Amino acid sequence: MILYHLLKGTLRFNALKRELGDCSQRLLIKQLRELEEDGLVERKVFAVIPPKVEYSISEEGRTLAPILLGLRDWGHGWLTRRNLVARDDHLSEKDTGVSSAA
Template sequence: MQKLHDYDQVPGCTLYAALNLISGKWKGMILYRLLGGTRRFNALQRELKGCSQRMLIKQLRELEADGLVERTVYAVMPPRVEYSITAEGRSLEPVLLGLRDWGHGWLSRRKLTAREDHLAA
């Protein structure tokens, strides 16, 4: 049985559907980091300072279920798991980069500084 999402219940509300897919404190940052290439779980966790292991797992599972992220498990010892962005997820690249640029401008207009470790993919 296929799981229904909130946006499945609202026909014609495309903005709601799109925002629901990338909503969540870390989903946008996860997708942004994966634009730079495939990452192992621990590498993602190091890059997303402040994101707990439990939250990262939850957000990755949701992104995978929505077809935006692909999880690859390698049958080696110790087990290795890598995450990469799918073609569907990559279609969000202009949106993510636009949000990054807008955020940079917003911070600049308020004379605030961004932490550089979050700006580079």
């Protein structure tokens, strides 16, 4: 989910936390550190007060975009087949530059 939301662009910690909804701060920090260690997320720290940190998806992380978008498309289809309401805030191919058919 973190990588999916970072496909939209660079986000600060609190903005990413809002995107994820019910996620503890501790868990999000842990996951971001692991994704950074794995080279999938980049963290930029600004030397300002109050502290400012931005997270973005790395080039390596971006290679997962077709998979993430494929899962999104599958989930949307699953909800549609069951006549459930799907949130309409998903990313388009235009937003990511990646086709989910790839």
